[in-house]
Amino acid sequence: MLQVETKLDALREQLPAVRATGYFNAGTNGPMSIAAHQAIVDAATEELKAGRIIPGVYEGHAVNIERVRVQLSRLFGGEADEFALTRSSNEGLSIALNGIDWAPGDEVITTNLEHPLLFAPLGMIAHRYGTKIRVANIGNGGGDIITALERQITGRTRVIALSHVMWSSGAVIDLAAVAELAHAYDALLIVDAAQSAGQVPVNLPETNVDAYAMPGQKWLGCPEGTGALWIPRHRLTDFVPTYVRYCASDPAGYIVPCPGSRRYEMGEAYAPAVLGMEAQLQFLLDEVGPEWMYERTRALADHFLASIENIDGVTVCSPRGQIGGLVCFNINGAIPQDIAAALFERNYTIRYVAYPPGPTVARASIAWWNSDEEVDGMVEELRKIAADPSTIEGKGAPA
Numbered sequence: 001m002l003q004v005e006t007k008l009d010a011l012r013e014q015l016p017a018v019r020a021t022g023y024f025n026a027g028t029n030g031p032m033s034i035a036a037h038q039a040i041v042d043a044a045t046e047e048l049k050a051g052r053i054i055p056g057v058y059e060g061h062a063v064n065i066e067r068v069r070v071q072l073s074r075l076f077g078g079e080a081d082e083f084a085l086t087r088s089s090n091e092g093l094s095i096a097l098n099g100i101d102w103a104p105g106d107e108v109i110t111t112n113l114e115h116p117l118l119f120a121p122l123g124m125i126a127h128r129y130g131t132k133i134r135v136a137n138i139g140n141g142g143g144d145i146i147t148a149l150e151r152q153i154t155g156r157t158r159v160i161a162l163s164h165v166m167w168s169s170g171a172v173i174d175l176a177a178v179a180e181l182a183h184a185y186d187a188l189l190i191v192d193a194a195q196s197a198g199q200v201p202v203n204l205p206e207t208n209v210d211a212y213a214m215p216g217q218k219w220l221g222c223p224e225g226t227g228a229l230w231i232p233r234h235r236l237t238d239f240v241p242t243y244v245r246y247c248a249s250d251p252a253g254y255i256v257p258c259p260g261s262r263r264y265e266m267g268e269a270y271a272p273a274v275l276g277m278e279a280q281l282q283f284l285l286d287e288v289g290p291e292w293m294y295e296r297t298r299a300l301a302d303h304f305l306a307s308i309e310n311i312d313g314v315t316v317c318s319p320r321g322q323i324g325g326l327v328c329f330n331i332n333g334a335i336p337q338d339i340a341a342a343l344f345e346r347n348y349t350i351r352y353v354a355y356p357p358g359p360t361v362a363r364a365s366i367a368w369w370n371s372d373e374e375v376d377g378m379v380e381e382l383r384k385i386a387a388d389p390s391t392i393e394g395k396g397a398p399a
């Protein structure tokens with residue numbers, strides 16, 4: 001126990017934001033380490049003082065990006081060259097979805113719990129190509145979702161697109177089972193990894209998914225405007241790059257995309273952000289330790305869920321036993337906006353989620369950097385709120 005506390009204290013020293021507030025909002029943006037911040041500042045200062053493009057800068061930038069790909073493969077499995085650097089989950093999802101040779105009438109299956117930034121590119125594809133979106137109702141994502149997905153399969157199903165961890169319930173989806181289902185019907189599985197990357201362990205080749213689009217800024221704590229898309233080598237021909245940059249091409253229209261998933265990258269990455277990402281991933285890989293971080297996140301979230309479940313007036317909306325760090329809940333007589341605002345006044349930062357067709361809930365992102373005392377402290381505040389919800393009425397901004 002002492003060892004855990006000493007390690008945690010040392011790590012929390014590296015994350016100033018988690019000492020400013022009980023920080024339970026990695027599902028939006030996670031805290032960044034001092035090392036990552038310093039790498040960004042140093043790189044931006046160097047650009048300012050030495051000149052942005054002087055001999056060696058391009059080459060150095062390319063080397064930095066390759067180092068990040070290697071880190072991603074250490075963290076998520078797969079080969080380094082199977083990762084494309086992106087600026088967000090949405091960008092990765094858009095690259096994968098737009099890379100398919102859709103025909104009118106083709107179908108995509110998704111779920112009722114997805115984020116608007118998966119529904120949006122699906123809608124765009126439907127407008128552009130005349131595809132159909134089928135939404136499987138998987139409840140809160142707990143239990144057997146395979147049957148609900150399979151019920152939506154038809155002879156026109158081309159893709160199943162869903163999240164690894166549901167942003168509005170916290171359910172962790174068994175990707176290997178969904179991939180098996182998709183492949184049994186010759187469909188591809190495209191995964192929104194916005195909530196899962198850095199929250200739950202994953203070995204990508206073992207899941208057998210076909211595309212995995214993750215952000216940097218959430219549970220990994222990397223800078224905004226960073227992210228990655230994993231497409232395994234054997235799927236490169238299933239996803240055509242929509243935008244191409246440097247590759248073999250000529251004015252007659254001859255084109256050979258560059259090797260590996262790098263072919264999907266659109267535009268330059270901001271050099272200081274790449275270096276910030278590298279420093280943050282180094283911090284997670286070498287100082288925090290992936291296994292330790294996933295285990296602590298899960299154990300703390302289980303503890304939080306079990307604690308609030310026993311409070312009169314609190315309803316837990318996450319599937320017990322099937323979560324990582326996200327816990328969603330409601331309090332009788334209170335709206336989630338007011339719960340989030342009232343907790344912030346008491347120095348705990350969570351958020352609310354209110355996007356139909358998903359549920360409207362208060363959402364706490366419980367993560368490895370939180371102390372046990374903070375988690376218990378937030379539980380106590382929720383107990384007080386549940387005892388008299390009228391005390392927090394109107395505290396949140398109007399929805």
Ligand SMILES: Cc1ncc(COP(=O)(O)O)c(C=O)c1O
Nearest residue numbers: 088089090115117167192194215
């Ligand atoms: C499940 C899910 N998908 C997509 C997104 C969008 O992420 P990004 O800003 O990285 O595109 C979010 C952001 O909250 C999310 O939770």
